Amino acid sequence: MNVNMLLNDEMIKKIIESKEFFYKKLQDYFQSYMQFDISNDELNKLLNIIGTKQPFSFKELIEENYKYKDLLELIGKMISIFDTNGYNKNIWNPYDDKRVIARANVRQNIWTKNLIVYKLTKDINRLSSDSVKNAILYIQNPKINLTQLSEKHREDTSKRLLKNEYNPSKYFEEIKNYFKDVLNDINLNNDDNIGLLLSKILYLDEFKNIWNVEKEEDLNINMNIISVKTKNIMLYGAPGVGKTYNYKKLVALIEGQDFVENEIFDFIINNRDDEILEGSVDTLYNLVKNEKRIEFVTFHQSYSYEDFIEGFRPQKNGIIDREDGIFKTLCNEANKNPLKNFYIVIDEINRGNISKIFGELITLIEEDKRDNYEVTLPYSKEKFKIPSNLYIIATMNSTDKSIATIDIALRRRFTFLKMKPNINLVPQISKEVFTKLNDHIEKTINEDYQLGHSYFMNVENEDDLTFVKEYKIKPLLEEYFYGDEINFKKTIEILDIKE
Secondary structure: OOHHHHHOOHHHHHHHHOOOOOOHHHHHHHHHHHHOOOOHHHHHHHHHHHHHOOOOOHHHHHHHOHHHHHHHHHHHHHHHHHEOOOOOHHHHOOOOOOOOOEOOOOOHHHHHHHHHHHHHHOOHHHOOOHHHHHHHHHHHOOOOOOOOOOHHHHHHHHHHHHOOOOOOOOHHHHHHHHOHHHHHOOOOOOHHHHHHHHHHHHOOHHHHHHOOOOOHHHHHHOOOOOOOOOOEEEEEEOOOOOHHHHHHHHHHHHHHOOOOHHHHHHHHHOOOOOOOOOOHHHHHHHHHHHOOOEEEEEOOOOOOHHHHOEEEEEOOOOOEEEEEOHHHHHHHHHHHOOOOOEEEEEEOHHHOOHHHHHHHHHOOOOHHHOOOOOEEOOOOOOEEOOOOOEEEEEEEEOOOHHHHHOOHHHHHHOEEEEEOOOHHHOOHHHHHHHHHHHHHHHHHOOHHHOOOHHHOOOOOOHHHHHHHHHHHHHHHHHHHOOOOHHHHHHHHHHHOOOO
16 A cells, blocks of 8 residues: 555545644534533433433424523534434534544434433443444544444454454554554644544555455444345335335435334334435435346236246247246345345235235245245246345335235235324425315224325425315315215315315
8 A cells, every 4th residue: 555545535635634633623512512511410311301202303302402402402513523324414514525433323312322421421431332432532532543433343453454353452553553654654734633544544445355254154244234124014005195205215224224123114104304314315225226226016916926026928039938027036136145235116015916926935025034945936946035135115005995905914924114194294385274184084084095295295385285286186085085975075175176
């Protein structure tokens, strides 16, 4: 490794040339935080509030506990620089380039709790998160600490790069000594940036073998390994509740691995985005899409096993040949790439004949059958199994009458996430009609038929609202209340549409 190669990396070049400590603003925030005038009793009260807040929302925490607003915003500003996934990063992170110390994969409530505990105790050993410990040690003394926050990564670096056992007290000096020749050739403008520089060097492509180990026994430490145990997920709800948008969000959240399973499901069910980094859903989903790790299919009455798994199909040259279906093809790709997640999205799954489409594979999609059980396919006579890194995400409309007769085998094998209308996503101009219509529908039919928020989300003025009521909502209500003239007229009164 030489200096010219390092200078080809824009971030490393910026660190070397910086005359100021690279995270001086974070350091200032931390000092202000530690000097913030608040009693220990009040800190303990705040700690209890955070501990009982489930699910955790930084935005709601501030709104509901306004007397702590200044302290909480200071904590939020620190986290927005400590961690890539910090809440409100675009506003609270003061740097133009939105620089962060690490992608720590630490949840917001853990950051907040540990920072408060440290302010209370001044004892680094009282903290529950090693990543937060290392972040605090770094910002207090960047000359002898690294921004490599993960203890697991430090252990792997010691084992695979330094070729010795990990010793926390000696680790920094060992890394510094390993790169001593490189450091001797570099004119670092500020010595406070040495720990950051060494950390950035460790994550260059030249050292990617430290992280991308392909031996089976090391798969559990790979950054791309799947973390959500539930493999078959059903998103269902009334029209317009955001099933299509949320399957993309679900894929992105699984891929990002920044939240545990319960938190991911809470984001989906409640249409929440408050702790999700702005723009990250599109970025992660597009990454999966561009790498061709996701397929989308719609089930219907004519869809068959031959379309989905394998079957004989006529070819361009006129002969009939066996072809792999979309599901088998994706399974094969997932088997070839065990370190990456693959996804198949099945829209309107309840409209297909499940037994006919899945055939003998209905058993193999169960989580505990993945990777282990295999069957012999009827056409190719190949042995076939479904890998554990393949997610099946299905959607269905709860107003569809076919939902009542959905295959029991399917119900048992899927985790169902019911999505409801969310008034918080409806513009103020539409909230009154949205609320009145859904109250009326719930009383006269049931809640499964309530209108979704997406019908109203793009309404900006009265003209938009009139259009939506006349051409989007009214035809749907005519179908809902077919044969029930009295309740239909009531909905027309709510819509304020002249017949």
